Amino acid sequence: MTARIVGAGLLGASLGLALRSLGHDVILDDVSPLSLSLACGLGAGELTRAGDNDGEVDLVVIATPPDVTAEVIIRELAAYPDAIVTDVASVKGRVIDAILAAQPDGLERFVGSHPMAGKERSGAPNADGDLFTGRPWVVVPTAHSTRAAIDLVMTLAVDVGAMPVLMEPAEHDQAVAAVSHVPQIISSLLAAQLTDVPDHQLTLAGQGLRDTTRVAKSDPMLWSSILSANAAPVLAHLRDVKTSLDKVLADLEECCEELYPPAAIAGLAALIESGSAGVARIPGKHGGAQRNYAEIVVYVPDRPGELARLFADIGRGEINIEDVRLEHATGAKVGLATISVEPAVGEFLANHLEELDWSVVR
Numbered sequence: 001m002t003a004r005i006v007g008a009g010l011l012g013a014s015l016g017l018a019l020r021s022l023g024h025d026v027i028l029d030d031v032s033p034l035s036l037s038l039a040c041g042l043g044a045g046e047l048t049r050a051g052d053n054d055g056e057v058d059l060v061v062i063a064t065p066p067d068v069t070a071e072v073i074i075r076e077l078a079a080y081p082d083a084i085v086t087d088v089a090s091v092k093g094r095v096i097d098a099i100l101a102a103q104p105d106g107l108e109r110f111v112g113s114h115p116m117a118g119k120e121r122s123g124a125p126n127a128d129g130d131l132f133t134g135r136p137w138v139v140v141p142t143a144h145s146t147r148a149a150i151d152l153v154m155t156l157a158v159d160v161g162a163m164p165v166l167m168e169p170a171e172h173d174q175a176v177a178a179v180s181h182v183p184q185i186i187s188s189l190l191a192a193q194l195t196d197v198p199d200h201q202l203t204l205a206g207q208g209l210r211d212t213t214r215v216a217k218s219d220p221m222l223w224s225s226i227l228s229a230n231a232a233p234v235l236a237h238l239r240d241v242k243t244s245l246d247k248v249l250a251d252l253e254e255c256c257e258e259l260y261p262p263a264a265i266a267g268l269a270a271l272i273e274s275g276s277a278g279v280a281r282i283p284g285k286h287g288g289a290q291r292n293y294a295e296i297v298v299y300v301p302d303r304p305g306e307l308a309r310l311f312a313d314i315g316r317g318e319i320n321i322e323d324v325r326l327e328h329a330t331g332a333k334v335g336l337a338t339i340s341v342e343p344a345v346g347e348f349l350a351n352h353l354e355e356l357d358w359s360v361v362r
Contacts, residue, residue: 002025008038008040017127022160039124058083086156110144111145111149113139114137115136120215120216121219122219190213248271295338298339317348320341322341324339
């Protein structure tokens with residue numbers, strides 16, 4: 001297959017790397033010569049620009065910001081009349097509405113899509129050919145899309161290791177508002193409050209703060225485009241958040257006036273409990289239900305090879321690691337590795353590691 005990818009950022013370059021690793025030909029295009037050069041230099045595809053003769057193209061993938069996705073799709077449908085065209089924009093409703101309103105030739109060859117994959121750092125330098133492995137890839141056909149076009153886009157998702165999921169545009173936009181767009185806003189709001197916190201206070205930060213602010217490092221231009229394009233579903237979810245936050249504020253104001261007021265304490269406890277119930281609904285390993293694991297915490301010296309040695313020693317015990325989390329101790333050249341394993345082998349792992357001279361937190 002020959003694939004043309006328009007947009008040489010994180011998703012476009014990552015898809016190029018994945019397709020080339022499978023033996024497909026990939027040609028890249030981008031309005032930014034620098035982005036295009038970086039992506040091609042990484043091996044994500046062959047260099048091309050709009051107007052160049054690409055020859056025969058089987059698939060066109062639009063990997064541009066959502067504010068220009070529709071116009072680029074319309075242009076590519078006209079430029080490549082024999083190719084299937086898809087996009088990877090994180091908003092589907094407005095993009096597809098704009099395409100349908102324009103009624104371009106070749107609508108039957110267009111299928112919307114959105115891989116649920118990314119990083120907090122954008123751009124070709126952060127591209128990864130394994131970015132899509134194990135991730136959902138939403139496929140959003142229109143009423144005009146042919147079966148052949150749908151099948152090719154679903155095959156694309158499977159070939160790069162993703163799991164295709166069919167959705168309507170409105171359902172997709174509601175879903176990503178809840179699981180991606182609102183979390184981005186909440187993370188950014190939380191991180192923004194840290195700008196005025198004194199440095200010596202920030203030294204107390206633990207993994208909880210790092211976990212909840214990780215995505216706050218995202219690209220501001222890209223995310224302002226995404227949020228604007230999906231404003232209505234995001235606004236609906238944020239209004240629910242505001243209602244809950246107003247209740248928390250009222251409970252805390254009551255706590256300022258009285259020590260441990262029963263009604264306020266009950267309200268705060270209900271919030272934490274509700275949050276715990278929400279977390280429990282997030283799919284676990286391989287997309288299945290969340291499971292409870294035994295967690296073994298091990299001190300890991302902060303020097304080359306130590307983490308690899310820990311994993312090798314766990315493997316020597318024929319124990320499968322279900323999950324791992326790494327924290328760094330403040331002011332010490334040591335990390336804390338939390339190893340999640342099946343409950344039945346938790347005590348065995350702790351004893352096994354102690355026998356190999358690892359310091360286990362009991």
